[in-house]
Amino acid sequence: AWRSAKAVENLCSYKVSPMLYKQLRQVCEEHVQAQIHQFREYPSSLDSLSFLKRMNRCWQDHCRQTIMIRSIFLFLDRTYVLQNSLLPSICDCCRDTGLELFRTHIVSDSAVQSRTVDGILEQIERERNGETIDRSLLRSLLGMLADLQVYKDSFEQRFLVETNRLYAAEGQRLMQDRDVPEYLHHVSRRLDEENDRVISYLDQSTQKPLISTVEKQLLGEHMAAILQKGLSNLLDENRVTELTLLYQLFSKVKGGLPVLLQHWREYIKSFGGEIVGTPEKDKDMVQDLLDFKDKMDNVAQRCFNRNETFINAMKEAFESFINKRPNKPAELIAKYVDSKLRAGNKEATEEELERILDKIMIIFRFIHGKDVFEAFYKKDLAKRLLVGKSASVDAEKSMLSKLKHECGAAFTSKLEGMFKDMELSKDIMIQFKQYMQNQSDPSNIDLTVNILTMGYWPSYTPMDVHLPSEMVKLQEVFKTFYLGKHSGRKLQWQPTLGHAVLKAEFKEGKKELQVSLFQTLVLLMFNEGEEFTVEEIRSATGIEEGELRRTLQSLACGKARVLNKNPRGKDVEDGDRFVFNGDFKHKLFRIKINQIQMKETVEEQVSTTERVFQDRQYQIDAAVVRIMKMRKTLSHNLLVSELYNQLKFPVKPGDLKKRIESLIDRDYMERDKESPNQYHYVA
Numbered sequence: 001a002w003r004s005a006k007a008v009e010n011l012c013s014y015k016v017s018p019m020l021y022k023q024l025r026q027v028c029e030e031h032v033q034a035q036i037h038q039f040r041e042y043p044s045s046l047d048s049l050s051f052l053k054r055m056n057r058c059w060q061d062h063c064r065q066t067i068m069i070r071s072i073f074l075f076l077d078r079t080y081v082l083q084n085s086l087l088p089s090i091c092d093c094c095r096d097t098g099l100e101l102f103r104t105h106i107v108s109d110s111a112v113q114s115r116t117v118d119g120i121l122e123q124i125e126r127e128r129n130g131e132t133i134d135r136s137l138l139r140s141l142l143g144m145l146a147d148l149q150v151y152k153d154s155f156e157q158r159f160l161v162e163t164n165r166l167y168a169a170e171g172q173r174l175m176q177d178r179d180v181p182e183y184l185h186h187v188s189r190r191l192d193e194e195n196d197r198v199i200s201y202l203d204q205s206t207q208k209p210l211i212s213t214v215e216k217q218l219l220g221e222h223m224a225a226i227l228q229k230g231l232s233n234l235l236d237e238n239r240v241t242e243l244t245l246l247y248q249l250f251s252k253v254k255g256g257l258p259v260l261l262q263h264w265r266e267y268i269k270s271f272g273g274e275i276v277g278t279p280e281k282d283k284d285m286v287q288d289l290l291d292f293k294d295k296m297d298n299v300a301q302r303c304f305n306r307n308e309t310f311i312n313a314m315k316e317a318f319e320s321f322i323n324k325r326p327n328k329p330a331e332l333i334a335k336y337v338d339s340k341l342r343a344g345n346k347e348a349t350e351e352e353l354e355r356i357l358d359k360i361m362i363i364f365r366f367i368h369g370k371d372v373f374e375a376f377y378k379k380d381l382a383k384r385l386l387v388g389k390s391a392s393v394d395a396e397k398s399m400l401s402k403l404k405h406e407c408g409a410a411f412t413s414k415l416e417g418m419f420k421d422m423e424l425s426k427d428i429m430i431q432f433k434q435y436m437q438n439q440s441d442p443s444n445i446d447l448t449v450n451i452l453t454m455g456y457w458p459s460y461t462p463m464d465v466h467l468p469s470e471m472v473k474l475q476e477v478f479k480t481f482y483l484g485k486h487s488g489r490k491l492q493w494q495p496t497l498g499h500a501v502l503k504a505e506f507k508e509g510k511k512e513l514q515v516s517l518f519q520t521l522v523l524l525m526f527n528e529g530e531e532f533t534v535e536e537i538r539s540a541t542g543i544e545e546g547e548l549r550r551t552l553q554s555l556a557c558g559k560a561r562v563l564n565k566n567p568r569g570k571d572v573e574d575g576d577r578f579v580f581n582g583d584f585k586h587k588l589f590r591i592k593i594n595q596i597q598m599k600e601t602v603e604e605q606v607s608t609t610e611r612v613f614q615d616r617q618y619q620i621d622a623a624v625v626r627i628m629k630m631r632k633t634l635s636h637n638l639l640v641s642e643l644y645n646q647l648k649f650p651v652k653p654g655d656l657k658k659r660i661e662s663l664i665d666r667d668y669m670e671r672d673k674e675s676p677n678q679y680h681y682v683a
Helices: 002-013 017-040 048-072 074-083 090-107 110-128 135-147 151-177 180-200 204-218 220-236 240-250 256-276 279-303 308-322 328-341 350-365 370-386 393-407 409-437 469-485 517-527 534-541 545-556 594-598 602-631 636-646 653-665
Strands: 499-506 509-516 531-533 563-566 577-580 590-592 633-635 669-671 678-681
Touching: 048 110, 048 135, 110 135, 110 151, 110 180, 135 151, 135 180, 151 180, 151 204, 151 220, 180 204, 180 220, 180 240, 204 220, 220 240, 220 256, 240 256, 240 279, 256 279, 256 308, 279 308, 279 328, 279 350, 328 350, 328 370, 328 393, 350 393, 370 393, 370 409, 370 602, 393 409, 409 469, 499 517, 509 517, 517 534, 517 545, 517 563, 531 534, 534 545, 545 563, 545 577, 602 633, 602 636, 602 653, 602 669, 602 678, 633 636, 636 653, 636 678, 653 669
Parallel strands: 509 590
Antiparallel strands: 499 509, 531 577, 563 577, 633 678, 669 678
C-alpha cells in the first residue's frame, strides 16, 4: 500500500492527475459490476445462510477495499482535487461512490435483494422459535442495508408484516392454550426478546413500530379476554407478581388502563356484594370487609403503582356495594367496635387496637346511614360504661375523637354526654360516701349509683322489680341526699344494667359472685328457702318473663351453675324447679356470672332498629316543614330534591311521599287546588 501510494505521488508529479482521477472511478465501477454475477448465479439449492455469509464477505471486502483506495490516493486528493473545487474529494467520492456502486449493481438487483432479505427474515424467525443464530452476521448485513439507505424499504416493511402475522397467530393460539399468569409472563418475555433484538442487530428506528406491533397483537387484541379469563383469579389468589405485570403491560397499550380499571371496579363490587349480601355470614362480615379492604389496598399500592384513579375507583366500589344492603353493615360495624373495646379482648395491644379502629373508620366512612351505627354504638357504649366492661378509657376516647372528626360535633355530643355523666357520678359518689358516714344507721350494703341524663343515654323500658327492703331503704337515702343538692330534678331507677357482688357460702368455702341485679334478686331468694318454681321466682322478684328465663338460664345452664335445674336441660320451661347448688366448685374466688348483661337480645336489636326509623321520620318531618316554611310554595319534585340534599341517611321516594301526606293530614301544608303536585306552607 505504501509503494502504491508512492507510485500515485510520482504519477501526479508527471501531470497525469486528471487521467488518474477519471480511471480510478472507472476501475472501481467495473470491479463492483463483476461481483454481481456470483450472487445471480448462486445455486438456489444451497441454504440461505451460505448466501448471507457470501454477501457479508463481499460487503466486508468492499468496505476494506474502499478504505485502502482512499489511503493510496490520498496524495491525489490533496493536490489535484484540492485545486479543482468542482471535483468531489476522493475520500468522499470513494465512500459515496462505493456505496452507490454497491447499491446499484448488487443490492438493487431484485433477485439478490429478495434472497438477502428472505435469508435475514428466516434467521430471525429461527431465533424467535428458540434456535441460536449468528447475530453478528445479521448485525453486519442490516448495517449494510442501513448504510445503503435501503433498510426501511427493502427490510423493515417486510419484517414488520412478518412480525404482525407471527404474533397475531401466536396470540390467538396461546390465549386458548395457556392460563393468564403464564400468558402474561410469555408476553413480557417476548417484549424483552424484541427489545434485545433491537440492541443486538436491528436498527434503532425499528424499535417503536416493532414493540407497538407485538403489544397490539399479544395484548391489544386480547385485553377483554385476558381480564375476563384471569383477573378474578389473580385477585382471589393475591398474585402480586402477576398483577404488577398485568398493570405494567396494560399501561403500554392504548386504552389498556381504562379497561383494567373497569374490570377492577366490577370485581370489588361483586366480591364485596357477596360479603355484605350473605346474611348467613353476618357474624364475619366486618372482619371480612377489613381483610378485603387491606387486600385491595395492597394491590393498589404494590401492583397498580398507587394510581389515584384506581384508588378512587376502589373507594367508589366499596361505597356502592356496602350500601346495597341498608342498615345491617352499620349495625355490625358498631358491634365489631364493641367487641374490640370490651374488657377481656386480649387480642390486641393498645397500638394494634388503635390501628384496628383506624381501619374501621375507613369502612365506616363508606356507610350512608350513620344514624344506625350511632344507635347501636350508643347502646353498646352504655353497657360497657355501666357494667364496667370497657377495656380502656383511652381507647374509648380515641374512638370518640375519630367519630367527631369524621361526622362533626353534633354526631358525638350525646356520646360525650355519657362520658361526662360517668365522671360526674364518681364525684357524686365521693360526696355520698361522706354523707353516709354521718348517718346514725349505716347500711352494710356498699351502694354505687350512676346518674344518667335521660337525653344522652339509650331509652330503657321501665321495669318495676321487687327489691329487698334494705335496698329500697338505701335508694331512699340516696334520693334524699341527691335531691337535697339538686332540687327540681326527678330520679327514675333503671334496674336493667344494675349489677352487684354477692358473698356466697358453698361446701368448698366462701366465694364472691359478680352478678346482674336480676341475678341478685333470684339468688337472694335462696336465703329464705331451698327450692322454687319459675312462677314463684317471677312472683317474688317481679322480673319480666323473657328477662327472667334468660337470668335463670345463666345461673343454672351456663358454665358457672350456682343453681341446679330440675329437670335438666338447656332451656327454662314453666314447670322447672330450681335448687341452690351447695356443691358448686370454681378455681377462682370471684366469679363473673353477669356476662349475660352484655349480650344483645333479639328484642333489643329490634327496638334499636325501630327507634332509628322513628327518629328518621321525625327528621324527615322537620326537614319538610323547614323547607316549606322558607320557600312557602314548592313543587313535589323540587321538595324531594331539596330533602335529598338535607337528609344524611338513605331514604326511598315512597317514604318521603308518606311523610308529606302525613304533614298534609296534620295541616302543616296543603296541596294546590289546581295543581296537585304543588304544595303550600300553612302558617
